[in-house]
Amino acid sequence: MASAGVVRGLPSPLPLAGDADARPARGGWGLSPRYNSRREPPTPTLPRKREREPTADAVATPISYAIALMSQGRSPILELNQITKAFGGVEALRGVDFALHAGEIHGLVGENGAGKSTLMKIIAGVHPEFSGRFMLDGKETRFRSTRDAHAAGIGMVHQELSVAPDLTVAENVFLGNQPTNRLGFVQWRRMAREAGEQLSRFGIDVDPMTRLGDLPIGLQQLIEIARVLFSGARIIILDEPTSALSPPEVERLFATLHKLRNEGTSIVFISHFIEDILRVSDVVTVFRNGRKIAETASADTTKGALIEAMIGRGGEALEHSYTDDLMLPQSGAGAAVLKVDRLSLRRSLQDVSFEARAGEVLGIYGFMGCGQLELSRILFGKQRPDGGTLAVDGTARTFRSTAAARRAGVALVPESRRAMLFHQEPVYKNISISVLDRISALLLKPVRERAIAQRQVEQLQIRPPVVGLDLGMLSGGNQQKVALAKWLTYPPRLLVLCEPTRGMDVGAKNDVINIVRDLRAKGLAIIVLSTEPETVLSLADRILVLKRGAVVREFAGEAVSKDRLLEAA
Amino acid sequence: MASSDSATAPADHKRPRGLAPFLRSQMRNIAPFLTLIFLSAFFAIASPSFATIDNVGNILTQVSVTGIIAVGLTFVILCAEIDLSIASIANVTGIAVAYFTLQESYVNIANVPMPGIVAILLALALCALLGLVNALGLTMIGIPSFIMTLAMMQIAAGVSALLVRGQIAYKVPDLITTLGSGSIGGIPWIVIVAAVMLLGGHLVLTYTRFGRYVYMVGGNREAAEFAGLNVKLILGSVMVISAVCSGIGGMLGVAHFGSAQQNEFDTYLLDSIAAVVVGGTSLFGGRGGIGNTIVGLFVLGVLNNGLDHVNIDSFLKILIRGLILLAALIINVYAQRLREQAAD
Numbered sequence: 001m002a003s004a005g006v007v008r009g010l011p012s013p014l015p016l017a018g019d020a021d022a023r024p025a026r027g028g029w030g031l032s033p034r035y036n037s038r039r040e041p042p043t044p045t046l047p048r049k050r051e052r053e054p055t056a057d058a059v060a061t062p063i064s065y066a067i068a069l070m071s072q073g074r075s076p077i078l079e080l081n082q083i084t085k086a087f088g089g090v091e092a093l094r095g096v097d098f099a100l101h102a103g104e105i106h107g108l109v110g111e112n113g114a115g116k117s118t119l120m121k122i123i124a125g126v127h128p129e130f131s132g133r134f135m136l137d138g139k140e141t142r143f144r145s146t147r148d149a150h151a152a153g154i155g156m157v158h159q160e161l162s163v164a165p166d167l168t169v170a171e172n173v174f175l176g177n178q179p180t181n182r183l184g185f186v187q188w189r190r191m192a193r194e195a196g197e198q199l200s201r202f203g204i205d206v207d208p209m210t211r212l213g214d215l216p217i218g219l220q221q222l223i224e225i226a227r228v229l230f231s232g233a234r235i236i237i238l239d240e241p242t243s244a245l246s247p248p249e250v251e252r253l254f255a256t257l258h259k260l261r262n263e264g265t266s267i268v269f270i271s272h273f274i275e276d277i278l279r280v281s282d283v284v285t286v287f288r289n290g291r292k293i294a295e296t297a298s299a300d301t302t303k304g305a306l307i308e309a310m311i312g313r314g315g316e317a318l319e320h321s322y323t324d325d326l327m328l329p330q331s332g333a334g335a336a337v338l339k340v341d342r343l344s345l346r347r348s349l350q351d352v353s354f355e356a357r358a359g360e361v362l363g364i365y366g367f368m369g370c371g372q373l374e375l376s377r378i379l380f381g382k383q384r385p386d387g388g389t390l391a392v393d394g395t396a397r398t399f400r401s402t403a404a405a406r407r408a409g410v411a412l413v414p415e416s417r418r419a420m421l422f423h424q425e426p427v428y429k430n431i432s433i434s435v436l437d438r439i440s441a442l443l444l445k446p447v448r449e450r451a452i453a454q455r456q457v458e459q460l461q462i463r464p465p466v467v468g469l470d471l472g473m474l475s476g477g478n479q480q481k482v483a484l485a486k487w488l489t490y491p492p493r494l495l496v497l498c499e500p501t502r503g504m505d506v507g508a509k510n511d512v513i514n515i516v517r518d519l520r521a522k523g524l525a526i527i528v529l530s531t532e533p534e535t536v537l538s539l540a541d542r543i544l545v546l547k548r549g550a551v552v553r554e555f556a557g558e559a560v561s562k563d564r565l566l567e568a569a
Numbered sequence: 570m571a572s573s574d575s576a577t578a579p580a581d582h583k584r585p586r587g588l589a590p591f592l593r594s595q596m597r598n599i600a601p602f603l604t605l606i607f608l609s610a611f612f613a614i615a616s617p618s619f620a621t622i623d624n625v626g627n628i629l630t631q632v633s634v635t636g637i638i639a640v641g642l643t644f645v646i647l648c649a650e651i652d653l654s655i656a657s658i659a660n661v662t663g664i665a666v667a668y669f670t671l672q673e674s675y676v677n678i679a680n681v682p683m684p685g686i687v688a689i690l691l692a693l694a695l696c697a698l699l700g701l702v703n704a705l706g707l708t709m710i711g712i713p714s715f716i717m718t719l720a721m722m723q724i725a726a727g728v729s730a731l732l733v734r735g736q737i738a739y740k741v742p743d744l745i746t747t748l749g750s751g752s753i754g755g756i757p758w759i760v761i762v763a764a765v766m767l768l769g770g771h772l773v774l775t776y777t778r779f780g781r782y783v784y785m786v787g788g789n790r791e792a793a794e795f796a797g798l799n800v801k802l803i804l805g806s807v808m809v810i811s812a813v814c815s816g817i818g819g820m821l822g823v824a825h826f827g828s829a830q831q832n833e834f835d836t837y838l839l840d841s842i843a844a845v846v847v848g849g850t851s852l853f854g855g856r857g858g859i860g861n862t863i864v865g866l867f868v869l870g871v872l873n874n875g876l877d878h879v880n881i882d883s884f885l886k887i888l889i890r891g892l893i894l895l896a897a898l899i900i901n902v903y904a905q906r907l908r909e910q911a912a913d
Contacts, residue, residue: 382794406797413795420795422788424855433796435787436778443776486796 007067023464075103075138078123078235083132085118087375092118093130094290099236100266105257107281107298108270109306111477111505114287116270117159120237123268124156125149150176155233159240163224165213170195172212173227186328199231200225202250213291218245218367222253229256236260237268242276246367248568254280254306272505274303280559286310307506329541330557334358337525338379338410338494343388348374350548352388356494356525357501364529365565371549372529373415376498379527380412393493406434409493413483420483421471427482428453428467456485460515477508484515501535533562574581584588597849597904599839601864601897604847608868612875632870634659634822636863638841640770641814643862644807647774647846649785649854650714652811654703656838657725658696659819660831664729666692666745667829669737678736685742693816698727704805713809729831738829741820749824759821766814771859783807785807787854814855837854843890844869847897849904867894879885 028403049082064345076099087092093115100106119129122134125143134141136152138402143149149156163172168190171178173195178186195208204222212220223291225241242250257267257280270368273278277284278298286309294309338356343349348371356362366372377383378400379390381399389396394406400422405412411434414420422430432439432449439448462474471479479502500516501509516539520526536543542556553568592599613620636656645652667686668680683691699721706717741749748758774780782803786793794800818837823829850857850867870894876886 109583193794378796380795401799401801402794402797403799403802411797419789419791419794422785422855424788429781429785433793433798435779440778444778444781491632 017418033362034434063477076135079133079135079138080119080123081133083119083122083130083134085122085127085130088460092290093122095132096287096290096292098285098292102234102266103259103261103264104283105267105269105281106267106278107284107285109272109274109277110287110310110508111292114310114505115290116287117239118266119287120156120239120270121473123149123235124154124237126156134235150233153234154230154237155231155235156237157225157228157239157241161221161224162222163212165211165220167212168192168209169199169206169212169215169223170208172207172551173198173230175227177231199226202256204224214544218249221245222249225253229260234264235266235268237270239270240272241269242273245366250276272373274306277306278303310505326537326560328543328555328557328560334360334523336528337393339391339394341389341391343378343385343390344373345371345374345378345383345385345549349378350386352546352549352551354498354544354551354554356527358493358525359520359523360541361520361526361528361539363536363543364527364546365531365533365536365543366546367531370531372531372546373498374413374528374549375546376414376527377497379405379494379496380410382412382465406492410494410496411487411492411494413480413498413500415499417476417479417483420477423470423472423483425471426468427457427462427471427474430471430482431456431467431486431489437487438490441558450470452489453485456488459488460485461511475508477504477511480504480512481515482510488519491519491522491524495519495527496527498529501529501533502532504532509538533565536565537562593907596907597851597901598861600900600904601847601849601861601868604893604897605864605868605871608871612871612878616875616878619875620750624874624878626757626760628867628870628874629853630757631874632844632866633757633763634818634825635757635837635840635844635869636788637766637818637846637867638815638837639862639866640766640859641807642812642841643770643845643850643857643859644774644783645714645811646842646852647783647854647857648804648807649790649852650707650789650804650807651842652703652714652718652808652815653838654699654718654721654725655811655815655841656834656836657729658699658812658815659837660834661699661729661732661819662692662696662816663741663823663833664732664738664829664831667694667741667823668732669744670738670740672738672740676736676738676740678733678738680738685744688742689820690744692820693813693905695728696812696816696819697809700809701805704808707808708727708801708805711902726831733829733831735831741824741829745820747824749821750827751863759825762817766817767859767863774858774870779806780888781853782856786854789855801803807896838870843894843897845882846901847894849901852898852901852902865897868897 058470074442078098078100080096080098083093083096083098084091096115096119108120110116114175118127122130125146125148128142128144134143141152143152146156162177167175167512170192174191179190179194181187192208199206199208204221204226206215206219206223212223215223217266221241222245225238225540226237228238238527241253244519245253254276261267261282269277269281281298284296284298284301284306285295286306288310334356334357337358340355341353351372352375354362364372366373374383381402381404384398391397392410395408397404397408399408399410402412424435428450431453435452436444436449439445439452450467456462457465457467460480462478462485464474471482474482484497484500497516501512504512516526516528522542528536530536539561541559543550543560543565544556546564549569555564609620617854618624629906642652642655666688668678669691670680671682672678672680672683702724703714703717703721706712706720707714712720748762751758753761754761774783777873782793782798785796785798786803787801790800790819793803820835822834828850844865845857846852846865847868848857848861848863850861850865869890872890876889
């Protein structure tokens, strides 16, 4: 960490200790905005400091800090020693110690593949095989299944949505333990009533008898979280719970977490949003490369310090907070490659019109469920619009299949890596899949395929640079690059990227940003759709804000900031 | 571009090696092969008449029709679909080719005699058409293949029934007779046809673009669609391929058995599916291939044949076959899980 300064031409960040020395008055507080915000307004000299402090949270914190301090002296309810776990020869965890106390919110941060999720899956009984000591309530325990963990009072919300879309909201809330009468029949009315009560405690106002799959994804995720939160579990693990939630929903989640914490529940909170971690948790543990790097009270650390610990080098220059105004360039873009006119799709899109130009990155921002995903599917021919037209290079098109869209020069990288890659196939087949028809009429040309893949792997710095390796062996960030790579051998006219940096660590994010900029320089028209303002702000030259399926604002050649985007959406 | 070492997984540059992981990942290929060796050794010891050249010839001939049908089915299962209409389509194609051939005067079927080659082409067109109906139902209407082909099973059986009306036809075109029951240099033509078709299927799956698409669609259909592949076209094609392979199997089978009648191929449905799955092709798609199917064919062939050579209750045979199939299914699913864990 000390040698952080001069890595690869990045501006040398100030060492944090020096930062504190320069301002001794604040140094004593730690640099956390949490504990000094009420006394001292944030200063613009510290860009990573959050500008807006939710008051409820700020009031709650001294208590939480006291609890965190108290819990240090008590014996933990969950204690893991020297946990090691390997998948097919790759060590995901190496001798990790972890302790969780009662009434504590424990934040976990780390890059993709650092081992956070693996450790939590061990705790939740998903991975029964590992080496090391697992102590629950001071007794050595071994879970053989998630059922064992559940019985021991451990609940987990996984990163991927795992709900039953065809069941009702109430059934999902009570999944696995529906209230029954003496004869074993499900008490539907009681179930609906209690589900409704629980959800409204959480600020969710839905009819418990609606089919879950009919609700927007963000709401589904919230209901899944609610199920675990109110299941009576005393240890709750949340893996990236906020990624699909809108800011008000995040607020509600945090308020509920604090309430549960104060009632004595222990909570583990994994997130890439370090501000969230700092706000919500009492203690933060940092993982890197399957090891635990640091554990500290949230009050004693800062975003910059955590990022530095996570990636092992000065990372501040990579992570902008985007709270300040950002100037969008005056339009210098070329001709319109894509023209979308009054596109509509049932409940998802209403009269959406815009154009994407060569050599320009068009950002489309909006909350989860604003219609972005549907829009991307329509552009790539996976879904047909109810009305409206789209034209590529001046030719009106109706795509009957994704193959037709690809032939017309449109490429899409969807938001889910699971949905766009072949995990059991080698890297080169993942890259060559989209160019096969251009390099071979009938017979495959494996040598050519590998050469093409090798070139992309080198250009995009995919690690490890072995094209024959199964894709599943790569880390998430590298998988994302593979997903991009398959479109780059014969660059499309229009590249549509959904959430290109979601769930990625800072380094990989930066790589993707650079790749996109290179492509823009080559004259591609690029559309970036994201629910994360940072993603759009870091990439886009022009920004559309989508709200409930309609374009409500366009930012072009003017100043824009995270606040303004959020305000518009 | 800035550094990307941060995006590197813990043990990068180290490909996981070692015998145990390799064996685990290859389990679906190794287990059927070991089963085959074990069964062969067992019957060779248990019965002196089993391990003879003649008997190997018998086994080859016995698995030929199943083998021809299984070629197309392998394509379908690799795409994570299923075709339950294979036996019925084989049956109706066999009956059709006889229907278009001049029968002896004592056969009481109102048939439409045609020149041999036309009869064959019409029969092939019929099975291709039925396969196309399967394909359209699956891709255009979106009926799951399990249900779609179940309906087709009935439709094809119905067409068969209408053509023969409970009668039995005997004559098929000369070309079919030769390929189905003749032999050259002591090798039955039907074995040669099966071998050629299996080889052809293997070459298509391994060395052509279409074959790669089949594996990719089976491996992750959504990803295939996001890669801009015409998934519907590929799924439709495999359903037609399956129906045509079944049809060829049915025509040669009729010649091989010497008669064309209703319900003649009923056992071939289970045998063909068993051959593909016992061989280790994943029911979840994307893994396996013709090589696996060949091993599966031999496992079934050796089992069926060997049980005839040892003194065993013929009714127990059925139970034993069922148990072997169950064991294969367990291995199939288990192998999938091991692989997923390795790739996790």
